[in-house]
Amino acid sequence: METAEEQKPRVVVIDSLQSWEFYVNQASTQNSPIVVHFTASWCMPSVAMNPFFEELASTYPDVLFLTVDVDEVMEVAKRMDVKAMPTFVVVKDGAPLEKVVGANPEEIKKRIDTFVQSIRDSVA
Numbered sequence: 001m002e003t004a005e006e007q008k009p010r011v012v013v014i015d016s017l018q019s020w021e022f023y024v025n026q027a028s029t030q031n032s033p034i035v036v037h038f039t040a041s042w043c044m045p046s047v048a049m050n051p052f053f054e055e056l057a058s059t060y061p062d063v064l065f066l067t068v069d070v071d072e073v074m075e076v077a078k079r080m081d082v083k084a085m086p087t088f089v090v091v092k093d094g095a096p097l098e099k100v101v102g103a104n105p106e107e108i109k110k111r112i113d114t115f116v117q118s119i120r121d122s123v124a
Contacts, residue, residue, distance in 0.1 A: 011037075011057045011065045017075045020068070024094050027064045033119060034064045034091040035112055038082045040071055045103040046086040052105050060116060090115050 014020045027034050037053045039046035050067075057065040070077040070085060080089055080096055088108050090098035098111045 010061070011054055011067055014066050014068045014073055014076065016073060020066075020073065020076045023064065023066060024091065027091075028093045032062065032064050033115060034066060035060075036066045036068055036080070036089045036091060038068050038070055038077055038080070038085060038087040038089065040069060040085045042071075043085040049086050049103050049105070052108075056109065056112065060112060063112070063116060092119075 012023060014023065024034065026032075035056065037046075037049065039049070041047070053065065053067070057063075068076050070082060080087075080091075082089070084101050086101075086103055088100045088111075089096045090111060092115075098115060100108050100111055
């Protein structure tokens with residue numbers, strides 16, 4: 001039987017440029033894809049997407065899920081060319097590959113499914 005700790009979703013809150021670089025470098029080393037939710041506390045569509053994003057993290061245990069508050073870590077938002085919230089970015093080896101702007105759960109899930117499948121196919 002799994003403990004509650006093992007079932008906990010893997011959404012990591014990025015609070016600095018240093019933590020961003022740490023997790024991106026770690027994911028690149030482990031050949032792990034990243035999905036980033038760029039959010040802002042004042043943006044209700046962003047806040048509304050948080051439970052969905054947590055659910056995605058549980059669904060894809062081999063993907064690293066990060067949340068970046070654009071007001072707290074502006075450098076990362078600028079680096080990833082984020083201009084609206086919410087924005088979801090699929091990152092591989094530190095480079096953005098897919099971007100979904102807006103609260104669109106179906107499109108976000110579709111992009112992640114496609115991306116994860118392409119990685120699995122390339123490994124197989």
